[in-house]
Amino acid sequence: MNALEKKEGSGSVIPAHSIICRFIGPFLSIVQKWDSQLSLVSEVIEEWMSTQRKWLYLEGIFVGGDIRVQLPEEAKKFDNIDKAYRKIMADTAKRLNVVDCCTISGRLEEFVNLGLGLQKCQKSLNDYLDTKRRIFPRFFFISTDELLSILGSSECSCVQEHMIKMFDNIKALELYVDHTNRPVAAKMISAEGEIMEFRNVVYTEGRVEDWMNLVLQEMRRTNRYITKKATFWYGRNWHIPRTEWILEYQGMVCLAANGIWWTGETEESFLRIAKGNKRAMKEHLEQQNEQLSGLVVKVRQDLSPNDRLKFRTITTIDVHARDIIEGFVRDNITKAQEFQWESQLRFYWLKKEDNLWIRQCTGSFEYGYEYMGLNGRLVITPLTDRIYLTITQALTMQLGGAPAGPAGTGKTETTKDLAKALGLLCVVTNCGEGMDFLAVGQILAGLCQCGAWGCFDEFNRIDISVLSVISTQLQCIRSALLMKLKRFTFEGQEIDMDTKVGIFITMNPGYAGRTELPESVKALFRPVVCILPDLEMICQISLFSDGFLTAKLLESNFQNNPIMIGGLRALTAVLRMAGKLRRASPGLSEMMVLMRALR
Ligand SMILES: Nc1ncnc2c1ncn2[C@@H]1O[C@H](COP(=O)(O)OP(=O)(O)O)[C@@H](O)[C@H]1O
Ligand SMILES: [Mg+2]
The missing domain is CATH 3.40.50.300 (P-loop containing nucleotide triphosphate hydrolases)
Known part of the structure; x- marks a missing residue:
């Protein structure tokens, strides 16, 4: 067909040129006949091509796919069109003369009708996909083909490869058949392999958009439950060090619970100051520094890659939390109503709502409980x-x-x-x-x-x-x-x-x-x-959270380094490398490790 189109393109030039030629007289009727014939041929081929394109696309969906079961009416309509189209093509194969094929009476109309029929099929298909998308809106984030592959499959596992597009940083669900022979989803597995086990398993039966909604709800419910639990135990288990507490929960849960406690402790310090304890904020700062040292000791020990990631992220956020408190001590901020405190991202577990809310100045936001593994901060x-x-x-x-x-x-x-x-x-x-x-x-x-x-x-x-x-x-x-x-x-x-x-x-x-x-x-x-x-700060804190203790001393060396000109993306690559090198060769001084990473 493509070859035909090209030929046809060059063919129509000749009569158009000859008609205006002044020696045309004797051949006029022949040329006119050819002209009208060829323009019909070109029209037919155009319709043919467009019909073929639509047919090809829908054939992949309707013939053989499980979509037939979902859209039986459309499938039947498509079958009729399919039959008609195949008949024309079989017919064409016997003739092998373009003009003969295209000038059969009624051929043009036939193609126009087939095209319209296919368009209707396409529209019903789109409407069908739309209803699915409205039931489970995350289907909007995957392409039509991907959605079709999910809807066309009767296996639950068909969602696995598309999880990463519909959820943040989620690689897969753990799916299995339970002892009563019902299919269930029991866990969410992040791209790094961190796991969040659902509190109640989700039965993955029936329509995929329905049970995916259940998965989504369960993700939020479980996440909320764990966050609440982690927040509760943070304060109770004084005999367990904070670093052990961290090991028990998912990374993002630790961050949220940590945020709640940090906010609470800071506001308590303001209260203590109001009651006359001038040193309250300083004591708070000391505690923050102690917590940080605890984390750094842990980061320098042998940890599984995922635990290391978790500790690194928490350290990164904790450094900021510590720096804020340090600023309060330095600038003598003593009231919770001051802008310096109001303008921070503050985490509150509101008793009345029994839920986590985050505030910054006049903004107030309900926490979303989207599980996203250890995607770093x-x-x-x-x-x-x-x-x-x-x-x-x-x-x-x-x-x-x-x-x-x-x-x-x-x-x-x-x-x-x-x-x-x-x-x-x-x-x-x-x-x-x-x-x-x-x-x-x-x-x-x-x-x-x-x-x-x-x-x-x-x-x-x-x-x-x-x-x-x-x-x-x-x-x-x-x-x-x-x-x-x-x-x-x-x-x-x-x-x-x-x-x-x-x-x-x-x-x-x-x-x-x-x-x-x-x-x-x-x-x-x-x-x-x-x-x-702020490259320098990003550099320092990244290195610190990776267990480099003397990184601060390197400032002056670092600034003149070409890597700083290379921009953030190059810098993050070097920092990641430095962390790897340090763990690979623990004997080396930090300075040497950095120099090597830079090379
Ligand atoms: N505050 C930061 N701390 C650590 N890394 C950062 C920070 N800001 C940016 N980066 C890193 O810099 C790189 C570029 O950031 P990106 O948001 O893609 O830039 P942009 O959208 O402005 O082009 C990313 O690899 C990102 O992780
Ligand atoms: Mg960008």
Whole structure:
């Protein structure tokens, strides 16, 4: 067919040229006949091609796949079309003359009708997929083909390879058949192999979108239960050292419980100061420092890779927590109402709601309990803090956040990092010129229904005409949020709204091939500029959390190093290398290890 199309393209030139030739007189009727015949041929071939394309796509879905069982009516319709199409093709194989094949009377109409029929099949298929997506909105985050492969399979295990796209950092579910012969999902396994065992197993029976919803609910319920338990035992088990307590729980659970205790202890110190104990904050700082030393001792010991990761992340966050308290002591901050405290990300277990809430200034957020294994956290620098604060304040006004700056300054990762702190799923989408409003609309619809965050990377690469449509979509979401609607109409469909949704865009302004954002879009996002990440601090704290104790001394050496010019991405690679080297050759001095890593 492709070969035919090419030939046909060159064929039609000749008559078009001859008709205007002035010696045409004697051949006029012949040429005219050929002209009309060839234009019919070209029309037929065009329809043929488009029908073939649609047929080819749907054939893969309807013939042989399990989708037939789900859509019996459509399958029957498709079979009829399939039969007709195959008949034409068999017929064609016998003739092998293009003109003969295409000029059979009624052929054009036949193809047009087949095309329409296929289009209807496609539409019913899309509607079918849409209903599935509305029941389990995370299906919005996988492609149509992937969704079809899930829906077309009768095995529960068909979701495994797509877990990583629908959940943050989750590799698989543990699936098995229990003693009563019912299929169950019992655990979630993260990409690193950390495990969260469900409190109650989920029966993976019936429709996949239904039991996936149960899995999602159980993930949150279990996570909440463990977080509450860990928070409770943190304070009770004084005879167990903190480092042992950490070993008992999942990484993110430790971070959350840790946050709750740190917030509580800091506020208690403020209270003690108010009661006249001037040293309260200093004592709090001493305790923080002790906790940190405990962690570092542990990090330098032999640990399983996952435990090491966990300790490293906790150390990274703890350093920031310690630094804040250090600042309070230094600047003599004595009241909880001071901006320095208000502007921190604070974790509270609210008794009334019996739930975890996170506050920053005027912002207040319910924790999302999205299990995400040991996906690590960033070093919190002043820039990170500034982005956090901008985002949380924007969210309280139902706006989005727009970090802007050169590549590799941490725009995307910082947004994701805050989502991690709030226990929310964050879906990163790379935008390009080819992105249309339908694709963006699908993702937005998914985000609203899941209560997830979306980070649209390099947003200003999208074509300006598409951006204006997207701005209408965003405005629609915002007004639903402002009116606190539970359901709203988006792109002609009524969908659920989960108020935890957040939409963020990152940009590299002034870079070649990028458009300036229209005002209508700009108005929906709070800008935050990221020019220079604090490399030195990131370096120091990363090394510290990897067990380097004298890293601070290296500052001066480090600054002149070419690696600093290489930017953050190169730096993180070197740091990871340094950690590996240190463990591989424990005899070497830290300085030597660093030098080697740099090479
Ligand atoms: N505060 C930080 N602490 C540790 N690593 C960071 C920090 N900020 C950024 N990075 C690292 O820098 C790299 C680039 O960040 P990224 O968010 O992808 O940049 P951008 O989106 O601005 O291009 C990532 O590997 C990220 O882990
Ligand atoms: Mg980015």
